[in-house]
Amino acid sequence: MTSYGGYQRTGYGAQGGEDGGGYMVGSQQASQGQGEKKYANESLRPITIKQLVDCKEAYPGAELAVDGLPTTQVTLVGQVRAINPQAVNVTYRIDDGTGMIDVKKWIDADKADATPRFALDTYVRVYGRLTTYNGRKHVGAHYIRAIEDFNEVNYHLLEATYVHLSLTRAAGGGEHQQQGQLGAADGGDSMFVDDGYGAGGGGADSQAIRVRLEPCSRNANTIYRYLATSAGDAQHLAQVAAGTGMSARDIMAATEELLGQGLIYTTENDETWAILDL
Amino acid sequence: MEAVANPRITCAYLNQYVGKNVIIVGKVMQLRGDEALIDADGSITAHLNREAHLSAGNGVQLIGKVNPDLSIKVLSSMDLGTGVDYDLANTVVEVSQQHRSLFAYD
Numbered sequence: 001m002t003s004y005g006g007y008q009r010t011g012y013g014a015q016g017g018e019d020g021g022g023y024m025v026g027s028q029q030a031s032q033g034q035g036e037k038k039y040a041n042e043s044l045r046p047i048t049i050k051q052l053v054d055c056k057e058a059y060p061g062a063e064l065a066v067d068g069l070p071t072t073q074v075t076l077v078g079q080v081r082a083i084n085p086q087a088v089n090v091t092y093r094i095d096d097g098t099g100m101i102d103v104k105k106w107i108d109a110d111k112a113d114a115t116p117r118f119a120l121d122t123y124v125r126v127y128g129r130l131t132t133y134n135g136r137k138h139v140g141a142h143y144i145r146a147i148e149d150f151n152e153v154n155y156h157l158l159e160a161t162y163v164h165l166s167l168t169r170a171a172g173g174g175e176h177q178q179q180g181q182l183g184a185a186d187g188g189d190s191m192f193v194d195d196g197y198g199a200g201g202g203g204a205d206s207q208a209i210r211v212r213l214e215p216c217s218r219n220a221n222t223i224y225r226y227l228a229t230s231a232g233d234a235q236h237l238a239q240v241a242a243g244t245g246m247s248a249r250d251i252m253a254a255t256e257e258l259l260g261q262g263l264i265y266t267t268e269n270d271e272t273w274a275i276l277d278l
Numbered sequence: 279m280e281a282v283a284n285p286r287i288t289c290a291y292l293n294q295y296v297g298k299n300v301i302i303v304g305k306v307m308q309l310r311g312d313e314a315l316i317d318a319d320g321s322i323t324a325h326l327n328r329e330a331h332l333s334a335g336n337g338v339q340l341i342g343k344v345n346p347d348l349s350i351k352v353l354s355s356m357d358l359g360t361g362v363d364y365d366l367a368n369t370v371v372e373v374s375q376q377h378r379s380l381f382a383y384d
Contacts, residue, residue, distance in 0.1 A: 048380045050283065097284045097301045098381045121356065150337065150358045154303075154370045157286075161377050238294055238375065247372040248290035249319065271293070 044073045044127070046160045050098035052076075052130060052137060064130055064137070067167050074139060075127045076101075077147060077156040080118050092118065092144070094126065096157075102138040103128060116144075123147040125156075212261040219246060219254035224263060227275050237271040283383055284341055288371045289320025292348045302340045302350065303358070303367040306332045316340065316350075319368045323349040330355040337362030 047066060052074070055066045063070040078096035085091075089106045103126050118124055128141040147153060213221055226243050227235055235243070240251050255273055258264045264273045286301045287294075304318030314324045314332055324340055330352060332338055337358035342350040374381040 050383070051380060054379075095284075097286055099283060121354065149361060150339070151361070151363050151366055154363070154366045157370050157381075158366075158373060161373050161380055164377070164380055236294075237290070241372070241375050242378065245376055247368075248288070248375075252290070269293070 042073055044075055045071050046156055046163055047071070047074050047076055048098040048157065048160050049076060049078060049094065049096045049101050051160070051164070052101050052139070053099040055130075055137075057132075064132065067164060069167060072129055073127075074130050075125065075156075076139070077123060077125050077153050079121050079123050081120070083117070083120065085117075090117070091138075092124070094124070094139075096153075102136075103141050103144070104138055105141040105144055116146075118144065118146060123150065123153055125152065209263065212263055216257045216261060216263075217254060219250050220257040222246070223251060223254050224258055224275075227264060227273060234267040234272045234274040240273070283381065285382055286367075286371050286374055288318045288368055289322050291371070291375070292322065292344055295344045296346055296348070297344065299341065299343055299353070300350075302342070303362070303364075304338060304340075305362070305364060306334050306336055306338050309334050314338075317364075319364075319371070324352050325349060326352050326355065331357060333357065336360055337364070 045066070051066050055064045055071065057064055063072060065071060076094065076096060078094035078100075080092050081095045081100060082093035083090065084093075089104045092103045092105065093100055094103050123146070124144050125147055126139060126141050127143045128139040131138060131140050213224060216224070222244055223240060223246070226240060230239070230243060237248060237251060240246070240255075241248060244251070246254070252271075255264065258273075259266070263276055265276050266272060267274050284299045284301045285291075285295065286303065288302070288304075302316065302318050302322060302324075304316040304322065306314055307317050307321065308315040309332060312326045312330075314326055314330075316322045316324050316338065324342065325345075326332070332355060337360065339356045339358055340350060340352050341354045342352040345351055378384060
């Protein structure tokens with residue numbers, strides 16, 4: 001299989017410039033998959049700088065991977081925190097609130113004056129290539145422009161999250177499973193309420209709890225379910241937010257309902273709750 | 279390359295970030311000398327630095343430290359004009375709390 005894969009690749013030799021480096025892990029895969037992967041590598045990916053800070057090579061010499069997917073072409077937004085002009089390039093230190101990374105814009109000798117410079121603290125959009133040099137990651141910029149509309153910054157952060165989720169969930173990644181469990185808990189809840197009437201209830205909840213949960217909103221039910229199934233006695237707002245995927249505002253409103261029903265109580269502070277045993 | 283994050287937060291998350299640097303995007307409601315009242319899904323008091331140039335009614339991005347009384351000691355501020363979508367900014371805060379692997383170092 002290995003030798004066959006190798007043979008296939010030499011067949012495509014014309015594009016093999018980057019393939020030159022000896023034994024590749026990928027060569028054990030079918031050659032078709034290899035082709036697709038190469039293509040995927042070159043697609044432009046919106047990312048947060050933290051993803052770049054965190055990303056690692058699968059093995060020394062391999063391409064950097066984000067969410068397990070080799071990533072080279074990236075787009076990011078951030079504020080310029082430092083500018084370091086050198087003879088052949090300008091290095092900008094870019095900060096998007098999740099981390100910092102150096103972005104190098106090479107100066108075109110023919111039109112050196114045409115290279116725009118960006119003032120400190122301006123928000124910029126960068127399109128570039130993720131590279132490592134001497135173990136340091138940086139982005140070699142193809143293009144940098146100033147951001148005119150601030151909403152583009154927020155848009156980008158959501159887009160980066162969206163792409164991360166569609167890649168990790170499609171592949172059945174960790175977050176997907178977590179969400180799945182939550183969904184299952186949710187489904188279990190509604191099923192339980194249904195056969196609560198038919199089968200006279202066989203679940204853990206007592207009649208008293210069910211009566212009190214009934215008038216509460218769906219959000220309140222989700223949170224109660226989360227508190228009931230989570231490890232530990234009390235859960236903080238941040239944990240509830242992460243566990244249920246609800247916004248802080250919705251959680252505050254829903255916990256207010258549950259407090260009113262006497263189903264939960266606040267512990268250390270107003271944003272930490274625990275189930276009140278009946 | 280640095281692993282230093284200034285998390286984006288709204289009013290509701292202030293007390294989790296006391297003593298830490300944060301980013302707040304909101305609307306300037308009131309200016310009183312070197313103090314400003316910012317609406318970011320709730321009112322936040324900001325103690326401005328000398329370089330701050332805010333105008334009431336405009337959007338603003340503040341980077342600053344959360345004081346124990348949940349006010350903000352502003353380190354840098356940036357006027358964002360009038361076209362800021364605050365619902366979008368608040369949504370980004372919620373999303374960044376839910377998908378911390380992309381935004382925060384725990």
